[in-house]
Amino acid sequence: MSKQTSRKKAPGKKAPGAQSAGPGGRATVPAPAAAPAPEADGAPALEFSRRRLLGTVGAAGAAGLVVGGAGGAIGATAGQSAAQDAAAKAVTTIGSTEVPFRTARAGQQAGITTPLQATGHLVAFDLAPGADRKAAAALLRRWSRTAEELMAGHTPDADTGVALDAGPSSLTVTFGFGPSFFGRTGLTKRRPVALDPLPDFSADALDPERSNGDLWIQIGADDALVAFHALRALQKDAAGTARLRWQMNGFNRTPGATARPMTARNLMGQIDGTNNPKPSDRDFDERIFVGRDADQDWMRGGSYAVVRRIRMLLDDWEKRSLHEQEKVIGRRKDNGAPLTGGSETTPMRLDASGPDGLPVIPANAHARIAAPESNQGAAMLRRPFSFHDGFREDGAPDAGLLFICWQADPLRAFTQVQRKLDRGDALSRFLRHEASGLYAVPPAAEPGDYVGRPLLEG
Numbered sequence: 001m002s003k004q005t006s007r008k009k010a011p012g013k014k015a016p017g018a019q020s021a022g023p024g025g026r027a028t029v030p031a032p033a034a035a036p037a038p039e040a041d042g043a044p045a046l047e048f049s050r051r052r053l054l055g056t057v058g059a060a061g062a063a064g065l066v067v068g069g070a071g072g073a074i075g076a077t078a079g080q081s082a083a084q085d086a087a088a089k090a091v092t093t094i095g096s097t098e099v100p101f102r103t104a105r106a107g108q109q110a111g112i113t114t115p116l117q118a119t120g121h122l123v124a125f126d127l128a129p130g131a132d133r134k135a136a137a138a139l140l141r142r143w144s145r146t147a148e149e150l151m152a153g154h155t156p157d158a159d160t161g162v163a164l165d166a167g168p169s170s171l172t173v174t175f176g177f178g179p180s181f182f183g184r185t186g187l188t189k190r191r192p193v194a195l196d197p198l199p200d201f202s203a204d205a206l207d208p209e210r211s212n213g214d215l216w217i218q219i220g221a222d223d224a225l226v227a228f229h230a231l232r233a234l235q236k237d238a239a240g241t242a243r244l245r246w247q248m249n250g251f252n253r254t255p256g257a258t259a260r261p262m263t264a265r266n267l268m269g270q271i272d273g274t275n276n277p278k279p280s281d282r283d284f285d286e287r288i289f290v291g292r293d294a295d296q297d298w299m300r301g302g303s304y305a306v307v308r309r310i311r312m313l314l315d316d317w318e319k320r321s322l323h324e325q326e327k328v329i330g331r332r333k334d335n336g337a338p339l340t341g342g343s344e345t346t347p348m349r350l351d352a353s354g355p356d357g358l359p360v361i362p363a364n365a366h367a368r369i370a371a372p373e374s375n376q377g378a379a380m381l382r383r384p385f386s387f388h389d390g391f392r393e394d395g396a397p398d399a400g401l402l403f404i405c406w407q408a409d410p411l412r413a414f415t416q417v418q419r420k421l422d423r424g425d426a427l428s429r430f431l432r433h434e435a436s437g438l439y440a441v442p443p444a445a446e447p448g449d450y451v452g453r454p455l456l457e458g
Contacts, residue, residue, distance in 0.1 A: 094222050094255060095167035101148040107301050107443045108289060109451065110151070111174035112383070112406050113279055116264055117220035118254040119227045120385045122307060122402060123235075124178070124213025124437065125242035133185040135241050137456040140175070142237045143217075144450035147173035150230050163229035170255075171226050173234070174218040175451045176305055176439030181214040190455060192296045194304055194409055195440055201422045203433050210309065210435035213245040218305070218404065220385075222255055246435070248309060250385025250402040263336060263344065267386050267399055268317055268430075270329055271336030274344050275371060277379050288381050290408050298454040301443035303406045306380075306414045309387070309435035312400035317430045328426040330365030338367065350374075366427040369420055380405040380413040400431070410438060 099110045127136060149156065153168035182191035217234060221227035235244065252264055266272040277284050285291075290299045317325070326332055326339060336344035340352045340360050350368060352360045361368050372379045383406065388399040407413035421428065445451045 095169050097170045097222070098153060098168040099151060099170055099172050101144075101151045101173075102444045102447065108303065109174045109441060109444045111172035111218050111220055112288070112303055112381070112441070114170070114172050114220065115255075116252045116383065117170050117172070117227075118222045118252055119224045120218065120220040120250045120252075120402070121227055121231045121247060122250070122385075122404075123217050123219070123231065123247045124245040125215040125217075125238055126245045127181070127184050127214050127242050128240065131184075131241050133187065133456060136181075136185050137450075137453070139215075139238060139241045140452045140456065141450040143173075143175060143234055144445050146233050146237055147175075147230070150233060156233060160229065160232060162232070163223070163226045166223050166226050169221045169223035169226040171221040171230060172219070173230060174305075174441060176216040176218075176441040177452065177455070178213045178216060178437065178439050180212065184214055185456070187455065190296055190298070190458075192294070192299055192440055194290075194295075194411065195438060196411075198306070198410065198415060198436060198438055199419070201418060201433065203422060203428050203431065204436070205432055205434055206436050207434055210246045210248075212437050215242060216305070216307070216437060216439040248387060248402055248435075249389075250387045252385055266384075266401055267312055267314060267388070268325075269333060270325075271331070271333075271344060272384070272401075273382055274331070274336050275367075275379075277381055286408065287379055287413070288406050288408060296455075298452075298458055299440060299442055303408065303441050304410050305437075305439045305441050306403075306405050306407075306410055307435075307437040307439070308401075308403040308433055310401045310403050311398065311432040311434055313396070313430045313432065314399060315396050327362055328366060328430075330361040330367030339365075348373075362426065364424050364426040366421070366425050369425050370417055375417050375420060378413050378416045380407040380417070406441075 099114055101110060131139075146156070151168055151171045151173060153166075155164065179191065179195045179197065182188050182195075219227050219230050219234075221230070231247075238244075263271045263273050277287055281287075288303055290302050290304075292300060294300045320328070322333060330348070331338055331344075337346060338348040338361060340346075340349040348361055348367065348371065350359070350361060350371070350373060354360050359368075368374060383404050385402040385404070386400070387402050388397060390398055392398050405414055442452055442455065445453065
């Protein structure tokens with residue numbers, strides 16, 4: 001087992017758990033920053049780039065920066081325009097936003113209800129030969145300490161320096177246990193029933209080397225270097241105790257890249273996530289988080305994550321006309337509205353028929369089959385990343401969706417919906433399910449504690 005590394009705080013950064021104070025304190029609002037307002041006079045992109053630069057270097061003293069060697073200093077002067085101020089604020093806010101390691105929402109881990117981040121890593125580990133329950137507990141203790149420090153923007157000792165200049169950038173680190181973890185640590189009797197293996201689906205072409213795993217980590221951040229830095233720190237913490245099984249890298253649109261906040265698009269160009277349960281829903285916690293009736297008390301307040309690597313057959317999809325694509329999905333591509341009319345949030349009228357007597361939303365449309373109304377109310381919180389891992393031998397892009405969904409019971413949510421999709425979803429012929437995993441994600445650690453302690457020491 002590796003020796004615990006001591007850590008130091010970066011100058012001027014607060015200790016984990018401390019509250020922000022004063023105008024210089026970090027933002028702890030999880031929502032992404034709004035995009036800067038577009039210029040009314042159609043100012044060229046070069047001007048916006050200059051303003052972004054102002055925002056990036058402003059805290060370090062932009063007045064000493066010279067452009068093009070001409071002696072013209074760029075500085076935040078009294079005459080700086082309101083638009084420049086807004087641009088600077090938007091840029092710096094992205095880096096300064098901090099997501100608490102110990103979340104305020106009933107003790108759930110961060111990274112479940114946190115708004116989608118721009119970049120992410122999914123990684124699974126298997127315990128090394130000889131690593132027992134005690135070694136696993138020590139690893140989770142190290143990982144929890146590292147995650148809390150990094151999410152607060154603190155710098156470890158002997159740090160690589162990769163993210164040295166950045167703030168926390170909405171970094172989240174989420175930990176889960178795979179079904180195999182319990183046998184390897186002598187905790188078989190404490191494995192939840194909900195971790196029973198997922199059934200086989202006809203569309204599955206799963207690679208076992210990129211599936212499952214004893215331990216699972218989800219990393220998300222709005223800065224790619226911050227996310228990579230966390231990945232490396234956690235991997236180093238695992239040395240001697242757990243070995244990397246697989247890793248997948250993903251991305252989403254960067255906060256502020258659109259004129260207004262909106263539902264994400266996937267690589268097919270479709271708005272993806274319209275019907276997601278919302279924290280404001282009356283039954284949100286009941287659907288997404290494990291309740292008091294859990295068969296294992298250490299999972300109360302936790303959730304179950306289903307992870308699927310879904311490759312999209314983009315060459316085939318992009319040959320289809322816009323009309324065909326919208327029929328496959330059951331929604332308009334431009335704004336996500338159902339084919340029965342309205343806006344993205346307008347409920348689908350599944351009983352509506354066209355002049356030909358056929359359903360306006362086809363019987364095999366993805367949106368119809370996946371809807372809670374078609375699955376006895378079954379719903380899950382989808383929180384994916386897109387991926388692009390280069391190109392295959394035939395030249396087709398190796399790209400698609402790192403599908404992650406959260407639910408209180410996978411059998412009543414993911415499995416129920418996926419079984420129905422498996423029987424007749426029009427979108428299925430454009431997808432390949434290539435990897436899969438199911439993980440128990442316990443609640444966040446209590447102050448001074450580590451994730452999973454009630455399981456490992458209970």
